[in-house]
Amino acid sequence: MSVTATSITKSFGRYTALDDVSLDVGKGKLVALLGPSGSGKTTLLRIIAGLEHADAGSGAIRFHGQDVTTQPAGERGVGFVFQHYALFRHMTVFENVAFGLRVRSRHQRPSSREIAERVESLLGLVQLDGLGRRFPSQLSGGQRQRVALARALAVEPKVLLLDEPFGALDAKVRKDLRRWLRRFHDEVQLTTLFVTHDQEEALEIADEVVIMNQARVEQVGTPQEVYDRPANPFVYQFLGNVNVLRDVTAWSETGPVLDNGRLAGDGLLYVRPHEIEVHLHQPGTAGVPAVLKHVHGAGSQVQLSLELLSTREPVEVELSRAEFLALSVRGNDPVLLRLRPTHALEQDYAI
Amino acid sequence: MSSRSQRSVLPGFGLTLGFTIFYLGLIVLVPLSAAFLRTFGMTWSEFVAAVASPRVLASYRVSFGASFAAASVNMGFGFLVAWVLVRYPFPGKRIVDALVDLPFALPTAVAGIALTAVYAKNGWVGQYLEPHGIKVAFSEIGVFVALTFIGLPFVVRTLQPVLEELEPELEEAAATLGAGRWQTISRVIVPQLFPALLTGFALAFARALGEYGSVVFISGNMPMRTEIAPLLIITKLEQYDYRGATAIAVVMLVASFVLLLLINLLQKWSRRYHRV
Numbered sequence: 236m237s238v239t240a241t242s243i244t245k246s247f248g249r250y251t252a253l254d255d256v257s258l259d260v261g262k263g264k265l266v267a268l269l270g271p272s273g274s275g276k277t278t279l280l281r282i283i284a285g286l287e288h289a290d291a292g293s294g295a296i297r298f299h300g301q302d303v304t305t306q307p308a309g310e311r312g313v314g315f316v317f318q319h320y321a322l323f324r325h326m327t328v329f330e331n332v333a334f335g336l337r338v339r340s341r342h343q344r345p346s347s348r349e350i351a352e353r354v355e356s357l358l359g360l361v362q363l364d365g366l367g368r369r370f371p372s373q374l375s376g377g378q379r380q381r382v383a384l385a386r387a388l389a390v391e392p393k394v395l396l397l398d399e400p401f402g403a404l405d406a407k408v409r410k411d412l413r414r415w416l417r418r419f420h421d422e423v424q425l426t427t428l429f430v431t432h433d434q435e436e437a438l439e440i441a442d443e444v445v446i447m448n449q450a451r452v453e454q455v456g457t458p459q460e461v462y463d464r465p466a467n468p469f470v471y472q473f474l475g476n477v478n479v480l481r482d483v484t485a486w487s488e489t490g491p492v493l494d495n496g497r498l499a500g501d502g503l504l505y506v507r508p509h510e511i512e513v514h515l516h517q518p519g520t521a522g523v524p525a526v527l528k529h530v531h532g533a534g535s536q537v538q539l540s541l542e543l544l545s546t547r548e549p550v551e552v553e554l555s556r557a558e559f560l561a562l563s564v565r566g567n568d569p570v571l572l573r574l575r576p577t578h579a580l581e582q583d584y585a586i
Numbered sequence: 587m588s589s590r591s592q593r594s595v596l597p598g599f600g601l602t603l604g605f606t607i608f609y610l611g612l613i614v615l616v617p618l619s620a621a622f623l624r625t626f627g628m629t630w631s632e633f634v635a636a637v638a639s640p641r642v643l644a645s646y647r648v649s650f651g652a653s654f655a656a657a658s659v660n661m662g663f664g665f666l667v668a669w670v671l672v673r674y675p676f677p678g679k680r681i682v683d684a685l686v687d688l689p690f691a692l693p694t695a696v697a698g699i700a701l702t703a704v705y706a707k708n709g710w711v712g713q714y715l716e717p718h719g720i721k722v723a724f725s726e727i728g729v730f731v732a733l734t735f736i737g738l739p740f741v742v743r744t745l746q747p748v749l750e751e752l753e754p755e756l757e758e759a760a761a762t763l764g765a766g767r768w769q770t771i772s773r774v775i776v777p778q779l780f781p782a783l784l785t786g787f788a789l790a791f792a793r794a795l796g797e798y799g800s801v802v803f804i805s806g807n808m809p810m811r812t813e814i815a816p817l818l819i820i821t822k823l824e825q826y827d828y829r830g831a832t833a834i835a836v837v838m839l840v841a842s843f844v845l846l847l848l849i850n851l852l853q854k855w856s857r858r859y860h861r862v
Contacts, residue, residue, distance in 0.1 A: 285762075
């Protein structure tokens with residue numbers, strides 16, 4: 236089921252959390268709402284869920300074209316997963332998952348046998364077989380979050396909403412769980428919207444990323460689109476590392492500055508660390524002279540910290556290990572920097 | 587020291603436990619055992635005569651019945667007061683919050699005199715109630731009103747911190763799962779507050795059992811009807827019947843202890859989901 240939000244505005248007193256925000260989530264998509272804290276992403280998710288209401292007179296929320304703006308949360312058919320799980324501590328895992336079925340009115344409520352079957356199959360789906368009789372306090376963080384997910388799925392929601400679902404987990408579990416969510420989504424094809432401030436998470440698993448900042452949507456696109464062709468300096472700086480360079484003329488002699496939307500309207504050049512080539516200092520070679528300050532070699536890529544000779548601007552460059560070894564440079568060596576042509580990439584997009 | 591003894595950041599288990607037992611012994615057990623020892627001077631039939639005469643039995647009924655009723659009412663309305671104080675901002679909230687503690691601070695005799703004045707036949711409230719046949723002052727209802735008054739802060743103050751810890755997300759989760767308001771309250775909120783509600787109830791109940799000052803003014807102290815057990819003890823003391831007085835005290839003590847123990851067990855059971 237598709238989800239549409241049209242010109243939603245929400246203020247808390249004088250503070251504007253959402254300023255005329257619109258959003259379109261296609262049926263069966265996995266979409267990330269990505270932004271720094273205070274960007275309004277959670278508020279938008281809560282308004283879609285019906286836990287919060289947009290300012291009077293501002294836009295509408297539609298599920299599959301049907302206006303649900305005035306419907307209470309319980310009638311919208313959404314599954315909501317909270318950052319801190321919000322499990323019912325006094326109930327077993329089984330009862331937590333069964334809750335949404337047990338509170339139904341008598342003529343809609345499944346028999347207790349059907350409930351048991353449904354709960355058991357959901358626990359299997361989230362890989363928690365056999366843990367139904369435990370209490371939430373006996374589970375790990377990752378397990379609790381999966382109970383919360385099973386609980387949300389028990390009512391057969393048409394839309395799944397997750398608020399920073401992996402935010403409270405440690406790095407390893409977070410990575411496992413988000414990949415699991417992606418596979419899970421591929422299986423059930425449920426329209427899913429999740430909020431995160433972790434760009435890696437959003438870029439890795441989402442079909443589409445909605446980047447928010449200061450109560451507005453900055454850009455919407457596939458992870459590749461938003462990473463490779465950021466719409467504006469905010470998106471550029473928010474997604475991954477970027478060098479902001481002032482001397483556009485000097486750089487324009489070393490490579491194509493207009494590639495990849497590098498040159499922004501503010502007269503600055505935005506270049507990713509892997510889009511810069513490093514060359515040895517030889518007479519007659521074109522390039523911006525710089526000096527190598529520091530090398531971080533741990534990892535598949537080698538990170539170089541350099542300083543431009545002309546402006547003393549710091550520049551970060553990322554090379555593959557092979558490239559770096561072929562260069563054989565050391566600290567305080569003078570080098571020349573050039574922009575890497577990205578035409579090849581550009582053409583791929585044209586397909 | 588054996589290396590197997592448990593190490594913790596703050597050592598001193600032996601010392602603090604020793605002190606705790608010594609302190610409880612000094613403050614609680616020694617006076618109480620004095621009460622028990624006095625009754626040992628009585629023969630069994632004397633003891634039974636002292637604690638099971640119709641007038642004494644009636645006073646137990648009044649004391650335990652009114653205390654139970656007052657603590658139950660406080661559990662309900664104290665919950666409401668605590669809920670409002672925790673959940674909603676409103677002008678004058680601090681003043682209302684401070685008002686809750688007043689029954690703690692007020693000398694109980696003052697409370698009794700004030701309540702009697704309000705509920706007497708010609709009092710502010712009493713003058714409207716009496717024509718409808720509702721007699722508060724100098725009746726069982728008066729005892730109940732006084733005990734409710736002094737018990738309220740116990741429930742509110744035990745619930746407040748627990749309510750503050752209860753995340754609003756739990757209610758939101760219940761709402762998105764389709765639960766109605768009453769289902770959210772009865773299935774999600776009350777069960778999580780139940781241990782604290784029981785503690786508040788137990789404190790209010792225990793306090794009401796021992797209450798004397800405010801009740802003697804409003805109850806009228808009619809034997810067989812509104813006479814509470816603590817008053818009977820005082821009456822016996824005034825007649826120099828020390829043994830009779832301590833005998834009743836011992837019965838009250840044992841009964842209170844058993845009841846509080848039962849409440850504690852119930853509370854432990856209701857918290858079984860905590861770190862099993």
